[in-house]
Amino acid sequence: xxxxxxxxxxxxxxxxxxxxxxxxxxxxxxxxxxxxxxxxxxxxxxxxxxxxxxxxxxxxxxxxxxxxxxxxxxxxxxxxxxxxxxxxxxxxxxxxxxxxxxxxxxxxxxxxxxxxx
Numbered sequence: 001x002x003x004x005x006x007x008x009x010x011x012x013x014x015x016x017x018x019x020x021x022x023x024x025x026x027x028x029x030x031x032x033x034x035x036x037x038x039x040x041x042x043x044x045x046x047x048x049x050x051x052x053x054x055x056x057x058x059x060x061x062x063x064x065x066x067x068x069x070x071x072x073x074x075x076x077x078x079x080x081x082x083x084x085x086x087x088x089x090x091x092x093x094x095x096x097x098x099x100x101x102x103x104x105x106x107x108x109x110x111x112x113x114x115x116x117x
Contacts, residue, residue, distance in 0.1 A: 001026045002098045002106040009094060009111030012086055016115075020081040022096030022108060029053075030074040033099040036081050038092035038113075046092075050099075051079060064090075086115045 008020040022034070035050040049060040051070040058070050069082040079096055091114050097104035 002029065002032070004096050004098060004106055004108035006094060006096055006108040006111040009113045011114045011116060014086060014088055014115055014117050016086050017082070017084045018086065018113060020083070020094055020096075020111060020113075022079040022081070024077045024079075024098065028074070029072075029077055029079070029098055034070070034072060034079040035097045035099060035104055036068075036070060036079075037095045037097060038090075039095070039110075040089075040092040043092075045095075048094075049081075083113070086113075088115045088117045091115050 003025045005023050006020055012018050031053050033050055033052045036048050037045050038048055039045040048064050049068060049070050051058050051072050060068060067085045072079045093110040093112050095110045096108050098106040
């Protein structure tokens, strides 16, 4: 089992930045692909990127590409989501998840990000 705990959310003005952390325990995550997701009220959960364990390569959808960056520190068993140039539409609960055998099997409890206009 992998336990994930997100932190770093909060209230920020449009154009500002936040850095979220996802601390893992129970197992080391250096062999897991780690994804970030978000869910706004009344909307479906949205996939916003991944950092793969092999090579540390990343992928982002167009909605956040160029503004969000995912990184990982395997020594700290932690993954990060740096969010820049935030927009009000980025307001959501942000979740990290660990993929096992191609499925996101382990999820954190989420952290709220609110961007004011």
